[in-house]
Amino acid sequence: MTTPTPSPADALLSAVLLEDSAVLLTAWAAALDRQFAGARDVADAERECGRLLTAVGRELRADPAIPPRGSTRWEPLRDVLVELSRDCAQAGLSPSETATLVFLLKQPLFDRLRERAAESAGGAEGLTDALWAATTFVDELGLESFDAYLRSREDIIRRQQDELLELSTPVVKLWTGILAVPLIGTLDSARTQVVMESLLEKIIETDAPMAIIDITGVPTVDTLVAQHLLKTVAAARLMGADCIISGIRPQIAQTIVHLGLDLSDVTTKASLADALRVALDRSGYEVRKIGRPA
Amino acid sequence: MSGDEVALSSDEDVVRARHVTRRLAVEAGLRLVDQTKLVTAVSELARNTVIHGGGGVLTAGLVHDGPRTGVRVTCQDEGPGIADLDRAFQDGYTTGNGLGLGFGGARRLVHDFDVRTAPGQGTTITVVRWG
Numbered sequence: 500m501t502t503p504t505p506s507p508a509d510a511l512l513s514a515v516l517l518e519d520s521a522v523l524l525t526a527w528a529a530a531l532d533r534q535f536a537g538a539r540d541v542a543d544a545e546r547e548c549g550r551l552l553t554a555v556g557r558e559l560r561a562d563p564a565i566p567p568r569g570s571t572r573w574e575p576l577r578d579v580l581v582e583l584s585r586d587c588a589q590a591g592l593s594p595s596e597t598a599t600l601v602f603l604l605k606q607p608l609f610d611r612l613r614e615r616a617a618e619s620a621g622g623a624e625g626l627t628d629a630l631w632a633a634t635t636f637v638d639e640l641g642l643e644s645f646d647a648y649l650r651s652r653e654d655i656i657r658r659q660q661d662e663l664l665e666l667s668t669p670v671v672k673l674w675t676g677i678l679a680v681p682l683i684g685t686l687d688s689a690r691t692q693v694v695m696e697s698l699l700e701k702i703i704e705t706d707a708p709m710a711i712i713d714i715t716g717v718p719t720v721d722t723l724v725a726q727h728l729l730k731t732v733a734a735a736r737l738m739g740a741d742c743i744i745s746g747i748r749p750q751i752a753q754t755i756v757h758l759g760l761d762l763s764d765v766t767t768k769a770s771l772a773d774a775l776r777v778a779l780d781r782s783g784y785e786v787r788k789i790g791r792p793a
Numbered sequence: 794m795s796g797d798e799v800a801l802s803s804d805e806d807v808v809r810a811r812h813v814t815r816r817l818a819v820e821a822g823l824r825l826v827d828q829t830k831l832v833t834a835v836s837e838l839a840r841n842t843v844i845h846g847g848g849g850v851l852t853a854g855l856v857h858d859g860p861r862t863g864v865r866v867t868c869q870d871e872g873p874g875i876a877d878l879d880r881a882f883q884d885g886y887t888t889g890n891g892l893g894l895g896f897g898g899a900r901r902l903v904h905d906f907d908v909r910t911a912p913g914q915g916t917t918i919t920v921v922r923w924g
Contacts, residue, residue, distance in 0.1 A: 685808050719811055719829070721836040722895045750829035757830065758837075758898035759884050 505564040508628035512636070513563040515611045520552045526607030534603060539590050544600060547583035551640070554579050565632060568639040577643055584648040594648040601641040608633050668694045670701040677709045677778045678702065678740075679771070683716030691727040695734060702740045709778040710735055713771045715746030725760045732765050741781070743767070745774035801839055801868070802848040810839040810851045814866055821855050821862045823924045831864060831922040834902035837895035838868045838918055844889055846870025846916055856921060863904070863923035871915040878908060 566572035849870030887893030
């Protein structure tokens with residue numbers, strides 16, 4: 500790939516970004532202090548601003564054309580912006596404040612471009628184009644930081660979702676040969692899958708003939724939830740384990756009837772205690788109070 | 794009707810649809826059984842919108858009729874529409890992988906049930922449960 504000669508506008512902008520980076524950084528930092536001073540601690544972010552200008556300088560020294568967003572030359576800049584937005588997030592800045600912080604580079608950059616144009620003969624002609632190139636470039640930097648900020652948030656949310664998936668589906672042993680899964684919250688398909696797998700694994704592991712699925716903590720039992728439950732029960736049955744579904748509250752029972760769901764193949768109980776009693780009974784245990792010795 | 798809007802395009806949106814409906818049902822003073830029935834009906838309809846309608850919008854709000862307060866929920870999509878309504882209401886009939894109970898069940902769980910649909914014209918279903 501051949502490198503095309505940069506436009507006069509790019510050349511002017513490159514020259515400013517390369518040769519005046521120290522002046523730019525000082526003015527940028529001053530603008531940051533005016534904007535955020537007192538409200539936020541932007542010391543870390545300021546350091547990243549310096550790193551950003553250094554990274555920009557490194558790219559421009561190799562090729563004075565302004566790197567477009569998404570190109571390979573843009574990547575080092577994006578890496579710095581990821582760091583920058585992380586520091587901003589830690590300092591409590593919102594995504595738009597983070598982008599604003601980047602946009603504050605515009606004023607110093609415009610000032611320097613104007614001075615340069617005034618210094619050189621005939622520089623005024625290229626000034627408008629150079630300003631346009633500058634505003635486009637800084638906008639792209641700002642938007643990249645905005646995206647990086649949101650991406651880091653999404654990563655956190657995704658990680659928390661995964662953790663929740665693991666956390667909220669424990670299979671517990673209630674008694675020898677009796678397992679229980681207390682389900683809580685929404686039974687979307689991803690979680691039901693995890694429940695089903697961990698229950699079936701535990702059945703194998705413990706050789707348990709009885710399993711109780713408790714849905715006290717499930718606010719809505721619709722046809723999809725019921726289908727998932729019935730599939731789990733059927734799979735457990737294939738492996739030789741009997742399932743009891745407990746925690747059917749009155750409002751759930753009435754709703755199930757109106758929906759027309761047929762749960763007659765499954766033993767259901769109102770409470771976990773009732774289900775445990777049935778499970779113990781079927782396993783041949785007898786529960787009774789012992790009379791206290793007089 | 795003051796309205797809450799939920800865009801329906803994924804499983805998570807169905808969860809949000811249920812939350813919005815539950816909140817309005819509490820606001821309308823519906824009893825727990827009525828809340829649960831309405832929320833379950835909306836869960837079925839919103840999921841149908843996502844799966845069969847290719848996504849859509851849910852609007853929900855309170856309605857008043859004399860001394861009665863109720864919750865009205867509308868699920869609207871621009872999907873293929875329902876060709877044969879009578880069959881769609883039949884228990885056990887499904888064009889997907891479900892149990893085929895949701896559509897008919899939803900109708901039994903609410904007081905008013907209104908469907909506007911035609912092949913290629915999308916589907917709009919409005920339900921009301923009164924307190």
